[in-house]
Amino acid sequence: MRRPGWWRRNRWGLVALPVTLAAALAASSYRVEDYWWLEKPRDLVHAERGEWATFSASQYDRTGDVPFTVRVRLDGVRPAEAPFGEDEPLEPPDGVQAVAVDLTLAAPPDVPLSGCQLVVRDAAGTEYAYQSASPSISQATSPCVPPDARGPELDLFEGIDPDTGPRRPDEWSVSPVVLLPDGVEVAEVLLSWGPPEGLVISAD
């Protein structure tokens, strides 16, 4: 009787090989989530300027996950006249423009929404962030809520009431200001209340 060939003798090993390789790759990529997926908003909802977008995501605090839903509309991007929520004059240095991002948001007043990040992108994907304090600008800490009626905060510290301020309206408008180099055109506005979820609105 002929001995079975190499392929036949090793058939189960050959079947197991791709499975083992896939398992080894999966086992060694345990940092992908922390170092890539959760590094930036990547699970994106897309919307267009001038239309309402409904965005649902989740934050977390002492009480556990805090899911929320907010409706957002980008009304436009225009040259800014003043920092957001401050009376100080806006004096960008030479070569720098200040743009105001006009947004209207709607959510029940008991939803904590102050912890949001706003980023604008140009057509090449370069990102410019909303900054509340930098050498060139000082403005409200949160770009997403009215500075004088922020609504509740996340319940982060024991013994501190997270909801003490005035009631936030059901619908409100904000105009956070982002500094950009002269000549840069805003193509997209990206809002996130913590990666990986994000809302990206085309500014065209």
Add this chain to the structure above:
Amino acid sequence: MGGRRVARPPARRLNGLPRQAAFAVLLVAALATGRAVEGLMPVDDETSAPFERTGGVGDRVETRWGDVEVTSVAGSTRISDPYGTVHVTGGVYVVVDWTYTAAGEPQVPAYVALRDTEGRVFRTSVERNPYSSGGAAQPGIPRQVAAAIEVPADAVAGARLVVTLETNPEDHRRDDIAVIDLGLTQDDADAWAASEETVEVAEPADGPEAAS
């Protein structure tokens, strides 16, 4: 018992050793060779070394995360930090003014140090070695910053400024670091070690370099 013994085929031999023993010997030899090669060659240092982007004063040194340009270097035994506090040293304060332009997204060059010709590294710190980045700089908007670092006088000649994002040197592996030769000489070291003139350490500011 009592049955006929069936002749077993002789075990295949390799160099006189049973096949399994030969395999074990080869395996151990391969591991030992790998270990020896790793020990003899600077594998760890080489594979985890940062990528040094070098230049001199006035050069725009390009890195993955932005551009660094040293605009001026001064030195003395006395500095005044951005809060107005005066610091005095028995060595030398090297005060470097430089401009940083982020690339791609807002970023903070948080690691700033002087490296001398012996490889000693002197870093900025909160109290005695003032440096403030002003927070993340928007891409394309130059951020002017200043760092003052206290070094012994014998570290001044040939010193280089090292700038990168991550504060922990372990995290510099396989990333770009800017290394700028400050063009300093022993004459600078001697003059600065004897100088009692207070050098101001500027606050961070945005925009192109102001006419001074």
